[in-house]
Amino acid sequence: MPGQAQVRLETATAFCPCYRMAQITGRDIVDLFRLIALRLSEGRSELGALDGAIGDADHGNSMAEGFSAVVRATSAMTNAAPFELLMVAGRSFLSAVGATTGPLYASAMLAAGRDLEGKVTLEPADVVRLVPAFARGIAERGKARPGDKTMMDAWGPAARAATDALNAGLAPARCLSLAETAAREGCDATRAMVASIGRAARLGARSLGHVDPGAASAVIVIAALHEWLADHEAATAEGSG
Amino acid sequence: MASGLGGRPADDAAVRMPLRFGDDPLLWASWLYYEEGLTQGTIAEQMGVSRPTVNAYLAEARARGIVNVEISPEKFSGLSIAQSLRDHFGLQDCLVIPTEGVERPLIPRLGEAGARVIARILRSGDTLAVTWGRTVLSLADQIGPLDLKDVRVVQATGGTTARIPWTPEACASTLAKAINARAIPISAPAIVSSAEVRAMLMQEAVLAEQLAILAEADKIVMGISSLRPESTIHTSGFLDGTMQLAHYQDAVGSLAGRFISARGEPVIGPMHDRTIGLTLDQLRRIPQRIAIAGGLDKVAAILAALRGGYVSILVTDIATGRGILSAEGYREPPRRSAPQSDAPLPARMEVKKFINDPKDAVDEALRGALAAHEDLIAPVPGSTRAVRAIDGPRPGKVAVVIGGGAGHEPAFWGYVGPGLADAAAVGNIFASPPPDPIIAATRAVQGGAGALFIYGNFSGDVMNFDMAAEVMEAEGVTVRSIVTTDDIASSPIELRTSRRGVAGNVFTFKIAGAAAARGLALDACEALARHANARTYTMGLALEPCSLPETRRPTFALGPGDMEIGVGVHGEPGVERRGIERADACADLLLDRILSEMPASRGDEVALLVNSLGSTVNFELYIILKRVRQRLKARGLRVHRTFVGAYYTSLDMAGVSLSMMHLDPELKELLDHPCRSAALTILPEERITAKAT
Numbered sequence: 028m029p030g031q032a033q034v035r036l037e038t039a040t041a042f043c044p045c046y047r048m049a050q051i052t053g054r055d056i057v058d059l060f061r062l063i064a065l066r067l068s069e070g071r072s073e074l075g076a077l078d079g080a081i082g083d084a085d086h087g088n089s090m091a092e093g094f095s096a097v098v099r100a101t102s103a104m105t106n107a108a109p110f111e112l113l114m115v116a117g118r119s120f121l122s123a124v125g126a127t128t129g130p131l132y133a134s135a136m137l138a139a140g141r142d143l144e145g146k147v148t149l150e151p152a153d154v155v156r157l158v159p160a161f162a163r164g165i166a167e168r169g170k171a172r173p174g175d176k177t178m179m180d181a182w183g184p185a186a187r188a189a190t191d192a193l194n195a196g197l198a199p200a201r202c203l204s205l206a207e208t209a210a211r212e213g214c215d216a217t218r219a220m221v222a223s224i225g226r227a228a229r230l231g232a233r234s235l236g237h238v239d240p241g242a243a244s245a246v247i248v249i250a251a252l253h254e255w256l257a258d259h260e261a262a263t264a265e266g267s268g
Numbered sequence: 269m270a271s272g273l274g275g276r277p278a279d280d281a282a283v284r285m286p287l288r289f290g291d292d293p294l295l296w297a298s299w300l301y302y303e304e305g306l307t308q309g310t311i312a313e314q315m316g317v318s319r320p321t322v323n324a325y326l327a328e329a330r331a332r333g334i335v336n337v338e339i340s341p342e343k344f345s346g347l348s349i350a351q352s353l354r355d356h357f358g359l360q361d362c363l364v365i366p367t368e369g370v371e372r373p374l375i376p377r378l379g380e381a382g383a384r385v386i387a388r389i390l391r392s393g394d395t396l397a398v399t400w401g402r403t404v405l406s407l408a409d410q411i412g413p414l415d416l417k418d419v420r421v422v423q424a425t426g427g428t429t430a431r432i433p434w435t436p437e438a439c440a441s442t443l444a445k446a447i448n449a450r451a452i453p454i455s456a457p458a459i460v461s462s463a464e465v466r467a468m469l470m471q472e473a474v475l476a477e478q479l480a481i482l483a484e485a486d487k488i489v490m491g492i493s494s495l496r497p498e499s500t501i502h503t504s505g506f507l508d509g510t511m512q513l514a515h516y517q518d519a520v521g522s523l524a525g526r527f528i529s530a531r532g533e534p535v536i537g538p539m540h541d542r543t544i545g546l547t548l549d550q551l552r553r554i555p556q557r558i559a560i561a562g563g564l565d566k567v568a569a570i571l572a573a574l575r576g577g578y579v580s581i582l583v584t585d586i587a588t589g590r591g592i593l594s595a596e597g598y599r600e601p602p603r604r605s606a607p608q609s610d611a612p613l614p615a616r617m618e619v620k621k622f623i624n625d626p627k628d629a630v631d632e633a634l635r636g637a638l639a640a641h642e643d644l645i646a647p648v649p650g651s652t653r654a655v656r657a658i659d660g661p662r663p664g665k666v667a668v669v670i671g672g673g674a675g676h677e678p679a680f681w682g683y684v685g686p687g688l689a690d691a692a693a694v695g696n697i698f699a700s701p702p703p704d705p706i707i708a709a710t711r712a713v714q715g716g717a718g719a720l721f722i723y724g725n726f727s728g729d730v731m732n733f734d735m736a737a738e739v740m741e742a743e744g745v746t747v748r749s750i751v752t753t754d755d756i757a758s759s760p761i762e763l764r765t766s767r768r769g770v771a772g773n774v775f776t777f778k779i780a781g782a783a784a785a786r787g788l789a790l791d792a793c794e795a796l797a798r799h800a801n802a803r804t805y806t807m808g809l810a811l812e813p814c815s816l817p818e819t820r821r822p823t824f825a826l827g828p829g830d831m832e833i834g835v836g837v838h839g840e841p842g843v844e845r846r847g848i849e850r851a852d853a854c855a856d857l858l859l860d861r862i863l864s865e866m867p868a869s870r871g872d873e874v875a876l877l878v879n880s881l882g883s884t885v886n887f888e889l890y891i892i893l894k895r896v897r898q899r900l901k902a903r904g905l906r907v908h909r910t911f912v913g914a915y916y917t918s919l920d921m922a923g924v925s926l927s928m929m930h931l932d933p934e935l936k937e938l939l940d941h942p943c944r945s946a947a948l949t950i951l952p953e954e955r956i957t958a959k960a961t
């Protein structure tokens with residue numbers, strides 16, 4: 028939606044003028060939620076199979092249903108600011124899902140919403156910052172440590188990679204690309220971990236060799252963020268060029 | 269070579285085939301199977317063909333004479349005689365050993381075979397009766413320690429003369445010691461001087477108690493004595509020649525000091541009323557009766573015992589077995605070729621379900637439950653996933669709010685009603701409810717005395733209930749949370765607080781509900797609910813996984829011969845997988861784990877729940893229960909109440925969980941407190957009495 032991107036020069040990033048056109052509105056955020064919901068929906072049977080090995084095979088459905096509920100709750104909020112949408116998203120995700128995933132992603136979105144409070148539009152780097160914000164919210168609520176074989180084993184490395192890349196001055200889409208890679212590696216690493224909290228914990232050593240479903244869905248969410256931002260930048264570049 | 273069996277292996281496999289097999293896949297398959305001992309699956313991989321093809325290769329290899337399967341004539345003879353004896357006399361089983369021993373005489377070899385049989389069939393909690401004689405003592409001398417618990421070995425009769433080594437006392441005590449069982453003697457002579465003396469002795473409390481245990485025997489191991497002059501019955505001083513001539517001319521054999529005719533009927537003589545021990549009627553009622561006897565002089569006696577139905581498992585030798593069969597005029601029916609083994613059943617892939625749209629399933633099921641039990645429960649206005657009891661809120665009463673994911677029906681709405689929970693919140697399938705319905709439920713039923721949340725220890729439930737508790741506290745309602753941890757399979761005992769809450773929840777709901785119904789304060793209700801949880805133990809076992817409405821596929825794969833031990837209540841896999849066992853062994857497995865943790869002493873009382881995980885029917889639950897009760901009796905634990913059925917399920921999972929609450933007077937009283945709900949109703953005492961009269 029390049030035409031709808033509002034040009035707000037005063038908040039554009041200083042270090043890279045080419046992102047000026049890439050201002051992100053509430054509508055864009057709903058669009059982002061839609062993409063995440065779509066990618067999770069496509070991955071639901073794959074996630075279910077992962078979960079079946081060590082959980083109850085419902086994680087894929089929970090994630091897909093949760094983000095569908097987010098899209099339903101936010102799509103009519105045409106004039107809302109991104110932070111308001113994130114707050115509503117968190118609450119609607121929680122009500123739709125419950126379970127463990129509900130409070131964790133609700134906390135993630137509420138943490139991100141609080142960070143962005145007051146901003147009417149976002150710049151691309153703010154989308155990158157969603158990753159560390161989500162990770163912080165999840166960590167505070169779930170209290171999982173690295174190596175516990177949870178979604179944090181994907182969110183944690185992704186958050187660190189995203190922050191490092193931003194600090195290094197890399198382009199936002201590149202930052203999310205690195206975050207996605209880190210999430211994938213973190214997710215793969217859960218194969219070698221023995222679950223110690225969450226539902227898979229009861230399996231003990233039998234959870235070895237299986238990827239944690241929560242880490243796998245985290246990869247899908249982070250990859251969707253990357254995909255969306257890359258498309259957005261490309262479209263904006265075209266629109267402005 | 270062209271076989272029509274799916275052809276030759278693929279070309280690349282042919283390349284892999286070692287030259288020495290001369291391009292003959294039948295020979296290659298046969299070699300791998302019979303000489304290298306590989307499984308057909310491994311062979312299929314090695315040859316690059318399917319398993320059925322390997323199976324077909326092997327069949328054809330036998331048909332073409334590439335492979336000759338031959339059982340040694342001696343073993344074959346033993347097998348076929350055993351099968352004939354089993355078929356003809358309707359035995360549970362029969363073991364026939366070679367008559368000519370290479371090194372050892374028949375009696376020790378029969379004893380050794382008997383020891384193997386006992387080791388195979390004896391189970392924890394069994395009471396095993398034992399007679400006396402050379403063969404029985406030989407068995408006792410050769411049996412090794414068995415890994416069994418609560419086994420009792422009881423003498424089948426009183427004692428005999430000590431002039432022989434194989435007295436009843438020696439046989440029973442030697443056997444008990446060898447297998448680490450408790451020995452129960454019969455503290456009286458087997459034969460007393462008169463019927464009057466016997467009657468007097470039988471009134472002695474010690475003897476009466478011992479005989480009562482004997483009457484509870486599940487199994488008996490016995491010799492069969494002939495009435496030949498050198499037989500046990502004579503050498504042990506039981507019967508003298510004069511007595512035999514005068515009164516026992518019709519008898520051909522003796523079992524446990526009682527006499528039988530050739531047709532197997534009891535021969536009642538003057539010794540009958542002077543014998544202290546098992547009667548023939550009692551003997552025949554023992555479920556498993558193992559006779560160990562061989563020697564041509566015993567053919568008549570063994571045949572009589574078989575005809576009379578006194579034996580269910582026979583251990584003998586080839587010559588004796590053949591003698592019995594020919595005495596019976598039994599002719600072996602011509603053998604048919606062995607039936608083809610059945611092809612494995614196709615694995616259940618898509619599971620059929622009564623579902624409209626999977627997305628609506630939870631709400632629709634809940635609406636149906638509310639309609640079915642409209643006299644007990646109603647929806648909380650404004651929330652589709654909160655259920656409250658019709659009677660309430662009662663001012664000043666602690667509100668008990670329970671909840672968890674859907675898919676555990678009749679949990680959780682099934683435990684809402686007077687004397688139980690006041691409200692329940694229901695989540696998605698196997699997913700904790702979010703805070704909203706928990707808050708709505710609590711608001712609807714709290715009566716100013718605080719609320720007690722009770723739910724299973726799952727990270728999602730803890731987070732959502734905690735979030736709801738924060739909101740309620742902010743509204744001025746004091747909330748205490750009981751996180752149940754009865755699933756002993758989920759963590760070792762040192763990590764009890766990290767265990768999951770499963771079917772034992774029913775007991776904790778019941779105790780908390782009764783405490784609240786009695787008007788106890790929140791502190792007291794909380795303490796009692798914690799106490800109930802601490803004394804409740806659950807262990808589950810699945811035979812088939814469950815399937816979700818959305819996917820209609822099994823949540824995990826379980827091999828056709830496998831069972832999953834310590835399975836969770838969300839269709840998640842368990843802690844261990846092993847080959848499926850008989851119902852009694854399954855019950856033992858569950859019970860032994862519970863008993864290993866529950867600090868119960870003889871005479872303590874428990875409440876039992878044998879729970880279906882979903883699709884296992886009551887018919888099987890009762891078989892499990894039978895064994896559990898048998899074991900608890902052997903352990904000296906009393907069962908105050910027993911619940912059998914689907915109380916806490918995992919959708920359509922096949923399997924069972926066993927929950928046991930270790931009662932104390934307080935818990936017992938609260939358990940008996942009346943309650944009424946869709947899944948659990950306990951009537952007041954007076955109503956039970958009224959019904960009975």
